[in-house]
Amino acid sequence: MWEKMKKLDKKSLRIRFFVVVIVTLVGFTNHASAETLDSVSHIHHVKVVENKVLVLTHEGLFELVSKNEMKLIGKDKIDVMGFTTLGKTWVASGHPSQGSKMPNPIGLVQSSDGGSNWNAVSLVGEVDFHFLEGAGSDLYGADSQSGNLLHSADSGKTWISLGTNTFTDIAVSPEMSGMAIAIKDSELLLTENAFKSTFKIKSNLKITQIEWRKSGLYALSGSALYKSINFGKSWTKLTSFKGASGILSASDRLMLVTVGADIYTSSNAGKKFKVLS
Numbered sequence: 001m002w003e004k005m006k007k008l009d010k011k012s013l014r015i016r017f018f019v020v021v022i023v024t025l026v027g028f029t030n031h032a033s034a035e036t037l038d039s040v041s042h043i044h045h046v047k048v049v050e051n052k053v054l055v056l057t058h059e060g061l062f063e064l065v066s067k068n069e070m071k072l073i074g075k076d077k078i079d080v081m082g083f084t085t086l087g088k089t090w091v092a093s094g095h096p097s098q099g100s101k102m103p104n105p106i107g108l109v110q111s112s113d114g115g116s117n118w119n120a121v122s123l124v125g126e127v128d129f130h131f132l133e134g135a136g137s138d139l140y141g142a143d144s145q146s147g148n149l150l151h152s153a154d155s156g157k158t159w160i161s162l163g164t165n166t167f168t169d170i171a172v173s174p175e176m177s178g179m180a181i182a183i184k185d186s187e188l189l190l191t192e193n194a195f196k197s198t199f200k201i202k203s204n205l206k207i208t209q210i211e212w213r214k215s216g217l218y219a220l221s222g223s224a225l226y227k228s229i230n231f232g233k234s235w236t237k238l239t240s241f242k243g244a245s246g247i248l249s250a251s252d253r254l255m256l257v258t259v260g261a262d263i264y265t266s267s268n269a270g271k272k273f274k275v276l277s
Helices: 020-025
Strands: 043-049 052-057 060-066 069-072 079-086 089-095 108-111 119-122 129-135 138-143 148-152 160-164 169-172 180-184 187-191 198-201 209-213 216-221 224-228 236-240 245-250 255-259 262-266
Touching (some): 043 079, 043 255, 052 079, 060 079, 089 129, 129 169, 138 169, 169 209, 180 209, 216 245, 224 245
Parallel strands (some): 043 245, 079 129
Antiparallel strands (some): 043 052, 052 060, 060 069, 079 089, 089 108, 108 119, 129 138, 138 148, 148 160, 169 180, 180 187, 187 198, 209 216, 216 224, 224 236, 245 255, 255 262
16 A cells, blocks of 8 residues: 655744754864864764765764764865765765855765765755755755755756655665665665655554665664564674664674664674774
């Protein structure tokens, strides 16, 4: 049975993606320099790109290179709110650094050199995506200002609005254009046409985060990581953590899970984890 996305009332117009959890990762201090994990004033998210762990902060985009050491990526300290990758291309959104001549918000920007330089793509001065997810040429973004979920089928050049966002996470198929799975009220909704219509996937798990890689779907539920190879119809538990899981991010080379103040990483698709920070 196909379901349509329902609108929220005006009081609940907000992006409900699981981003705010990351603020529990550090005891924040407002140092002039943000070269360590505990020196930044605010962390928005943690993402995995290939074999790197990236930290999205108010002071710029950083790579976490050791337990409490970070390296600034690029020279422009963009306040990175949303971030994802489309192949080798990095895409981001947020606000310009202090003193920058870039419009606020910056709309969608992209980098083809690993974050050293950023170029405007679209919606400059209009949209502040607090969430970005994509694969291939499909890109989804939740605009913090309007509360709407937007979709682009051409890597962010043009967009259509899907109405008020009601999803807490989206996993985009790495192989099928228009196909994605979203979480709404801990339930999974599958779409084959970029959310023009959706189909509920029955599951006993209350899923909070989901990632889609070529090897399968990966999801967090409670204190455990699960994998599915049949579009979420059945799940196999991979790893249990000592505490409720928070953020899940994955590439084909590295996987990351946060549990309380700890960051765990796995280089074997979630079978075994080690504490990174």
